[in-house]
Amino acid sequence: MNPQVEDQMELISQFYPGIYTQLEPQQGEAKPRRRRKKSKGEASSGGTRKRKLTPEQVDLLELNFGDEHKLESERKDRLASELGLDPRQVAVWFQNRRARWKCKKMEEEYSRLKTEHESAVIEKCRLETEVLKLKEQLTEAEKEKQRLLERGDGGSSNSASPSFSMEAMDPPFLWEFGMEGLEAIFHLPGNNYIHGIEWVNSPYEMLLEKF
DNA sequence: CGGGTTGGGAGGTTACATCA
DNA sequence: GTGATGTAACCTCCCAACCC
Numbered sequence: 001m002n003p004q005v006e007d008q009m010e011l012i013s014q015f016y017p018g019i020y021t022q023l024e025p026q027q028g029e030a031k032p033r034r035r036r037k038k039s040k041g042e043a044s045s046g047g048t049r050k051r052k053l054t055p056e057q058v059d060l061l062e063l064n065f066g067d068e069h070k071l072e073s074e075r076k077d078r079l080a081s082e083l084g085l086d087p088r089q090v091a092v093w094f095q096n097r098r099a100r101w102k103c104k105k106m107e108e109e110y111s112r113l114k115t116e117h118e119s120a121v122i123e124k125c126r127l128e129t130e131v132l133k134l135k136e137q138l139t140e141a142e143k144e145k146q147r148l149l150e151r152g153d154g155g156s157s158n159s160a161s162p163s164f165s166m167e168a169m170d171p172p173f174l175w176e177f178g179m180e181g182l183e184a185i186f187h188l189p190g191n192n193y194i195h196g197i198e199w200v201n202s203p204y205e206m207l208l209e210k211f
Numbered sequence: 212c213g214g215g216t217t218g219g220g221a222g223g224t225t226a227c228a229t230c231a
Numbered sequence: 232g233t234g235a236t237g238t239a240a241c242c243t244c245c246c247a248a249c250c251c
Contacts, residue, residue, distance in 0.1 A: 051239080052228070073218085092240060095220075100238090102221090 053093070057083045061090070065097050 053061070064071075064079060071079075071094045080087040 053239080070220085089239080091219080093238095096238065096240085098220080099222075 053085075057085065061093055061097070065094065065101075069094075069098055069101065 060083060061079070064075070068075075071091060076087050076090050076094075079085075080090045083090070
């Protein structure tokens with residue numbers, strides 16, 4: 001045993017007699033479960049008393065916990081003798097450590113899910129705004145088309161221009177077809193120029209920019 | 212196969228130590 | 232002195248392995 005630890009234990013034993021009796025289990029003796037004392041007075045006068053593990057003991061325990069969270073019998077006994085602790089103490093430490101680890105994992109998971117949720121909400125808002133913008137653009141395009149038809153040749157139904165309809169453009173229409181669907185819907189001639197309207201910043205291209 | 216025993220894990224609680 | 236917090240020790244329940 002580490003001499004420094006031994007010194008500390010001896011010192012503490014002087015002030016709290018009986019505190020380390022658990023370190024010397026009587027071989028072959030049945031070990032009944034210790035009932036905790038309820039009164040503080042009893043605890044300080046020789047009953048079971050909590051003691052803090054030394055930083056060295058905690059370090060080694062942590063090191064072992066890092067290797068493997070579960071504790072087989074053999075490893076427990078080996079660790080206990082290395083640390084000068086009762087195997088029961090080592091087992092208890094591992095139990096508590098696993099509980100703390102799980103708790104921490106839960107907190108991390110919660111925090112990760114919260115961030116994910118927040119990002120999803122932001123993305124949803126962005127997409128909703130995008131949909132509104134696109135609908136506005138389509139309305140404008142529809143109006144422009146009407147103006148051109150009224151001013152021009154009277155509106156041939158065999159026109160080469162894409163046939164838009166506001167009913168068809170209502171969501172969820174846009175999102176049901178994927179990118180190929182969008183491309184088909186917004187298919188444009190090579191010069192991006194239809195009936196005097198420049199489509200350089202077409203809704204489709206705006207969408208592509210976003211993705 | 213069924214029942215008893217044992218060891219160990221999870222989850223929860225209690226009691227003590229420490230600190231602001 | 233006191234409330235909050237961390238943690239060692241404990242309790243209870245459950246499950247798997249083993250033995251008879």
